Amino acid sequence: MVDHLANTEINSQRIAAVESCFGASGQPLALPGRVLLGEGVLTKECRKKAKPRIFFLFNDILVYGSIVLNKRKYRSQHIIPLEEVTLELLPETLQAKNRWMIKTAKKSFVVSAASATERQEWISHIEECVRRQLRATGRPPSTEHAAPWIPDKATDICMRCTQTRFSALTRRHHCRKCGFVVCAECSRQRFLLPRLSPKPVRVCSLCYRELAAQQRQEEAEEQGAGSPGQPAHLARPICGASSGDDDDSDEDKEGSRDGDWPSRVEFYASGVAWSAFHS
Structure with missing residues (x-):
């Protein structure tokens, strides 16, 4: 199904819409063979507090950014190659539910979904895309991950x-x-x-x-080995x-507005079940 969607007009339109929402500040996302598989709003635990972020799952990358106007304008685009991604399910607590960690060598962070079902959807879809990407590139799974920042609070x-x-x-x-x-x-x-x-x-x-x-x-x-040079x-x-200061802000300067953003996740399947993507 991924191959079938790769060259369709609807896939091109979806990717173009995402590029338009990020505007000139975002990187081009359209590439031959790239498919936009789904999107949704997740809560990302940032340094100072948790904030809504828009996430887009492609067959080879995960893209997220800050929400300015939902479905219209996003900024602070981040692109994560899926072959670098490892997911870790986090335990449930009374204050924190439906959470998991997205780990890469450069950055690791915690996100949460609106429900356990939505969390499972995201995790299963991302993990399947990661497996496919690793097979395609011949790379082994990533074993070195950056430590997640403990929140200020x-x-x-x-x-x-x-x-x-x-x-x-x-x-x-x-x-x-x-x-x-x-x-x-x-x-x-x-x-x-x-x-x-x-x-x-x-x-x-x-x-x-x-x-x-x-x-x-x-x-x-x-x-001791007598290395030349x-x-x-x-x-x-x-x-x-160094007594100088460096940028400790993470994403807290992005300035996205907080609000009741729609948390519904949407995975594109052209009228067929998501499982068809993995057949």
Whole structure:
């Protein structure tokens, strides 16, 4: 069914409509063989609070963005290749239901659906697309994932020193390695994590010590093996302290309006059951 939809006019129209909603700020989405399989609004747990986000499932990518006007205007487009995606079902609590985590090497985050049925729909459809994409590319499933950021509201004190209390003047920061909420003093260090950023990123004091120790061990092994070329400690100057601030905002500056957005998920099947996509 995916192959049949790939070259249909209705699929082209659906993709064009999504591109139009993102406007010039979004990347082109139409590619030969790409099929838009479904869309819907999910609640994404951002740094400061949970926010509605529009999600589009294609046969090879997952796209999401902020809602300005539903079905009309979206922004802050994010594109995730499906071969990099791993899903993790999260346990139910009285305050948090129908949640799961979308994990990739660059970013991991939690989303929730309006119902258990809708959550299962999303998970089963994404996982099937991931399996198909891995088979098509010949890549193994991803095993390295970025740590999800713990929401600001989860703690009032630094999760490393447990001494600093956050306030309007003492702001929260996030370690890019473990995702903990930490104070400025406990996150003065920067370390290069190539899968996250081409520049050194903020890490907490504990993660910095662990990463630096791992780096020294790797450099010693390289030197012991007699690796040709520049010494490792000169070739990879990747760690260092910094009192400067970096962008800790995640998606909180996107400014999407909160509201009662329709949560109905719609998977396109041209009049046939979704299971036909996987036949």
